[in-house]
Amino acid sequence: MTFPVLVDYALRVLVVLVFGIVSLRKKLVDLTGFMAGLVVGLSVIFLGGWNWFIVLLLFHLVAGVATKWKYEYKRRLGVAEEKGGARGWRNVLANGLLASITVSLEKIFGGQVWAYAYLASVSTAMGDTLATELGLLSPSKPRLITRPWIRVEPGTSGGVSLLGYLATILAGLIVGFSGYLLGVVPYENNQDVLTTVFIVTTSTLVGVTVDSILGATIQAQYRCTVCGKLTEKPIHCGRRAILVRGFKVIDNHVVNIIGIGSGVLSALILSLIA
Numbered sequence: 001m002t003f004p005v006l007v008d009y010a011l012r013v014l015v016v017l018v019f020g021i022v023s024l025r026k027k028l029v030d031l032t033g034f035m036a037g038l039v040v041g042l043s044v045i046f047l048g049g050w051n052w053f054i055v056l057l058l059f060h061l062v063a064g065v066a067t068k069w070k071y072e073y074k075r076r077l078g079v080a081e082e083k084g085g086a087r088g089w090r091n092v093l094a095n096g097l098l099a100s101i102t103v104s105l106e107k108i109f110g111g112q113v114w115a116y117a118y119l120a121s122v123s124t125a126m127g128d129t130l131a132t133e134l135g136l137l138s139p140s141k142p143r144l145i146t147r148p149w150i151r152v153e154p155g156t157s158g159g160v161s162l163l164g165y166l167a168t169i170l171a172g173l174i175v176g177f178s179g180y181l182l183g184v185v186p187y188e189n190n191q192d193v194l195t196t197v198f199i200v201t202t203s204t205l206v207g208v209t210v211d212s213i214l215g216a217t218i219q220a221q222y223r224c225t226v227c228g229k230l231t232e233k234p235i236h237c238g239r240r241a242i243l244v245r246g247f248k249v250i251d252n253h254v255v256n257i258i259g260i261g262s263g264v265l266s267a268l269i270l271s272l273i274a
């Protein structure tokens, strides 16, 4: 290993550590989320490289800003992320595990299909987070995706809003364009920018929609015995809430990772036929 390579490797570790520590201090993650974030960040920066890492960083920053955006207002509504929005390891892995897996598969097999899959995993995670966090601020009540004539409270799993879907498309555009410009999808394959943006944005819509459908059907939903609110949390107002729909094992994180998996699958299919 030559000296410049060593310096480059040290820099990669340093950059991941610095962003991790800043995220910890800014309370974007808790200590377990920080550890999980190191695993995801290091795998992407070493197996994919700097440019792949920048795409991941975009997700992290957009998700962080969206979660903190009007946090007080969301907290008063009772729909904010807990612990000031600091994400734990389950949340980080639900959002980042498929990024780590797809970057590994692209490293092993090459081509470009896994590069598309990687972009779709990041954009679906971004789309879901943006749609959730911005959807909470929607002026009109969200509609249940499986029964659109029913309006639900903001924050109800399975609820969708126009604002949420615009946020989903925005995430697809951000990740699609940046992935193309940063060369995550190799230029030599003569892919034009529109193909990349189309595949990523469509897959993001697929992933977020699957997420919402599962959120409306099999995701565990509870009713609080104290305040009477519907919630996705098993504990509410300090008491154990009653399961009213779905399965206990299928919580928000499980639904999240299946949604992102659907976005990845969509990107794989679209990139093979594009």
Ligand SMILES: [Zn+2]
Binding pocket: 224, 225, 226, 227, 228, 229, 236, 237
């Ligand atoms: Zn309650």
